[in-house]
Amino acid sequence: MKRILVDVMGGDNAPLELIKGAYAAKCEYDAEYILIGAEAQIREAAKEENIPLEGFSIVHAPTVITMEDDATCVVRTKTDSSMAIGLKMLASGEGDAFVSTGNTGALFTGASLIVRKVSGIRRPAIGAILPMTPPVLLIDSGANISVTPEYLEQFAIMGSAYMKKIHGVASPRVGLLNNGAEDCKGTELQIESYKLLSSNPDINFVGNIEGDRVMRDACDVLVTDGFSGNILLKTMEGMGKLTLTTLKELFMTNAETKFAALLLKKQIDSIKKSFDGTELGGAPMLGISKPVIKAHGSSKAKAFKNAIRQAIAYSDSELTSDITALAKALNERKKAQT
Amino acid sequence: MKRILVDVMGGDNAPLELIKGAYAAKCEYDAEYILIGAEAQIREAAKEENIPLEGFSIVHAPTVITMEDDATCVVRTKTDSSMAIGLKMLASGEGDAFVSTGNTGALFTGASLIVRKVSGIRRPAIGAILPMTPPVLLIDSGANISVTPEYLEQFAIMGSAYMKKIHGVASPRVGLLNNGAEDCKGTELQIESYKLLSSNPDINFVGNIEGDRVMRDACDVLVTDGFSGNILLKTMEGMGKLTLTTLKELFMTNAETKFAALLLKKQIDSIKKSFDGTELGGAPMLGISKPVIKAHGSSKAKAFKNAIRQAIAYSDSELTSDITALAKALNERKKAQT
CATH class of the missing domain: 3.40.718.10 (Isopropylmalate Dehydrogenase)
Known part of the structure; x- marks a missing residue:
């Protein structure tokens, strides 16, 4: 036990x-x-x-x-x-x-x-489960403000292992948070990370993901530095809260809207659930x-x-031992390449 | 004319x-x-x-x-x-x-x-009007991926002039997009920008703004680099669209929910308006x-x-001549300081 x-x-x-x-x-x-x-x-x-x-x-x-x-x-x-x-x-x-x-x-x-x-x-990271359908693991969500492409490659590997083991995703799709879809987009960090992610055979890399595609089942693991990860996460939280406040005001407008709210109670509860994210537990330190x-x-x-x-x-x-084995394999391959 | x-x-x-x-x-x-x-x-x-x-x-x-x-x-x-x-x-x-x-x-x-x-x-920027109540000018929203603290200081001045002239805000509150409220937060860029913004007497700087506070009337002008600005903007767009899709599904569930939707038509239209942002026009190049x-x-x-x-x-x-005068005053003060 x-x-x-x-x-x-x-x-x-x-x-x-x-x-x-x-x-x-x-x-x-x-x-x-x-x-x-x-x-x-x-x-x-x-x-x-x-x-x-x-x-x-x-x-x-x-x-x-x-x-x-x-x-x-x-x-x-x-x-x-x-x-x-x-x-x-x-x-x-x-x-x-x-x-x-x-x-x-x-x-x-x-x-x-x-x-x-x-x-x-090299650097542990904090994964955050974004309350999407299906859920998306954001890594890093705020712990590592400054990162290197090598860190992001390891984040991708750890995040994939997590989604495989804990959420049962067979071959997790990894996306790189960026300001455009093309491989030339972003700062030096994103451009170099794109190269590493796309050339690693153990990563099912699906390319750059813009902020508006995160909610549209574009990937299972979203890799980024902790600064941008925090901006994304907090913006989603803020918009989620704004939605709930707006709906509440809408339903409280007058007698008719209050009656409508009663008819919609079940559906509203499920929206609340899907926008609040507490169902999904906490953030794993990977x-x-x-x-x-x-x-x-x-x-x-x-x-x-x-x-x-x-x-x-x-x-x-067996996540920790999986990650240990994956890190070992990655580092050995890198060594062999140099 | x-x-x-x-x-x-x-x-x-x-x-x-x-x-x-x-x-x-x-x-x-x-x-x-x-x-x-x-x-x-x-x-x-x-x-x-x-x-x-x-x-x-x-x-x-x-x-x-x-x-x-x-x-x-x-x-x-x-x-x-x-x-x-x-x-x-x-x-x-x-x-x-x-x-x-x-x-x-x-x-x-x-x-x-x-x-x-x-x-x-030094660098022009693209401002984006975020469809909040009241509206927030995000600058830069994606044009300048790599910036310096001096660029951000100028973005703050241009953004303030815009909100004053075009939106009639008497003393626009300027916030710095960051991953926490404290002045030590962020990368070197945010830490140095915080110092410049808080010591400039022409900027009504209200400090660091996290992603979830953008929607809560925390500032009138939100200053950031184009990369983070794009992440914020696209995430808001994506969440806005997700909200509308979710609501649509909710209302289409069954006969009862469809009836409720009829009762709520006016309110739903106003939500659609507030989440879509086309009311506010385009993005000014400042x-x-x-x-x-x-x-x-x-x-x-x-x-x-x-x-x-x-x-x-x-x-x-007179926005362009205002910005010209403000840039001149800023540069003269900087010169005098050195």
């Missing part, structure tokens, strides 16, 4: 919603659950909401990393935080996967320095030697439960 | 929709209209649709620049195209503004080389010494009419 290390501090709704989410996961998915956080707070929150803590292990962590903390605090000043303790337990083998809603920068830094990266991978999942800072119980489900699936899969 | 040079070739719907748009503009806005394109084609299309050509001047252009043409063809191989002829007429004073739906790269190159940039402006407006390649008559309206407003305003 997998042992899931659950950081119940950090994020906007800690600890209550995260404990609720962990409890819901425990009811649904067979695993060993280790909650990490301020023990008194955890027990108090659980008591108030009548959440039974039997069957959970609790590991006390005296401090919390906040959104304002510098990313390096996880290995410097806040080594007794829930995040640092969880990552150390994962590194030392006291757990099989770690889930956290905390500070993304700190989690990425901590995962890289404490859990360490997969041998042969290239880290053990499974680390970043849940959205605003996660409520359901989203957090889904992130835990994803951590279990990640841990059950 | 202003003389508007109208390129009725190029784009997806030339020449018919563009002639219709020009005719609609002529009925509504007082100006002299000069249509540029293949004369026989123009006359035939107008005849078929019973569009009277009285009052229009027609300037024959034997060739057309297509979307596949290289940007430099406008000054090299296709100097007899509607775009090249229109730009040359604008440069020589045979017209006061030029509107085209054609190849963006060629139009930008042609405007820069034939009409020339404003003295003191930093060019005379008004050049790029209308969307997919423009139909109404969108093209609005782009013509915008060209008239641009030409009526």
Whole structure:
């Protein structure tokens, strides 16, 4: 049985919603659950909401990393935080996967320095599952602001392995986020990356993808630097929210529109679902030697439960050893070419 | 009376929709209209649709620049195209503004080389009006893939002048597109640009803007490099289209939802309007010494009419001389500082 290390501090709704989410996961998915956080707070929150803590292990962590903390605090000043303790337990083998809603920068830094990266991978990356039909893995979604074509090639390989193993896509189509379809488009980074991606036989490269094609089933893995990835992701989030607000206003206009809203209730709920993305769980940190999942800072119980489900699936899969083998093969081929 | 040079070739719907748009503009806005394109084609299309050509001047252009043409063809191989002829007429004073739906790269190159940039402006840029409430000017939206902090500072000044003159915003708020709010965020480009923008007394700088805040009335002018600007713009377009498709499917589900759609018709039409952006006209080329407006390649008559309206407003305003004066003041201050 997998042992899931659950950081119940950090994020906007800690600890209550995260404990609720962990409890819901425990009811649904067979695993060993280790909650990490301020023990008194955890027990108090659980008591108030009548959440039974039997069957959970609790590991006390005296401090919390906040959104304002510098990313390096996880290995410097806040080594007794829930995040640092969880990552150390994962590194030392006291757990099989770690889930956290905390500070993304700190989690990425901590995962890289404490859990360490997969041998042969130059830079780990954060994948984000875009709530499309079918889902698209955006990699990198914000961790690596400056990248090289070689990083992007590895992101493509890691992203493909993830979509194959976790989402069952047989031969994931990899696209390069760019400002046009032609191979001459973009900055030096995109032009060089295009060459690497299109000449790698292990990558099912489908070419450059413009922002408006991301939503039109153009690829399964969308490769980019963390800066552009963040712009894309946040713009989608913003437009999704704008859509929901606009619809809400539309339906509240008058008695007729309110009646129409009643007729459409089922359909509206499904739109809400498809635009919010919490169904899909969290963002996997790829290239880290053990499974680390970043849940959205605003996660409520359901989203957090889904992130835990994803951590279990990640841990059950052979993804990390796949990525290790793929990185080794890539590096050996590169060596042979030079 | 202003003389508007109208390129009725190029784009997806030339020449018919563009002639219709020009005719609609002529009925509504007082100006002299000069249509540029293949004369026989123009006359035939107008005849078929019973569009009277009285009052229009027609300037024959034997060739057309297509979307596949290289940007430099406008000054090299296709100097007899509607775009090249229109730009040359604008440069020589045979017209006061030029509107085209054609190849963006060629139009930008042609405007820069034939009409020339404003003295003191390092790089002209293409502004795009994002269909928000209130509208946001995105600059650069795709012309300058690689930029410097000094370019972005000038984009901020040109964008502010545009929003002041054309949209009547008293003191336009300028934001820098970035992957976080803090001043340390982004690549070297954003970090250095932040310093320049925040220390320029002529810019009402409101800080870094993340993708999801663009839709939330965070700024009037959004400054960025053309690569990220394109990603933002296309992602918004894609999400807007996805919203409309999703709504359409929702309403077509069954008899009940179809009835609900009838009740909501007025509201749905207004959403369609707010998500499509053709109301707002075209994209101004800022930093060019005379008004050049790029209308969307997919423009139909109404969108093209609005782009013509915008060209008239641009030409009526003192925008170009404002930008010239602002560039001069900026460069003099920089000189004094060194």
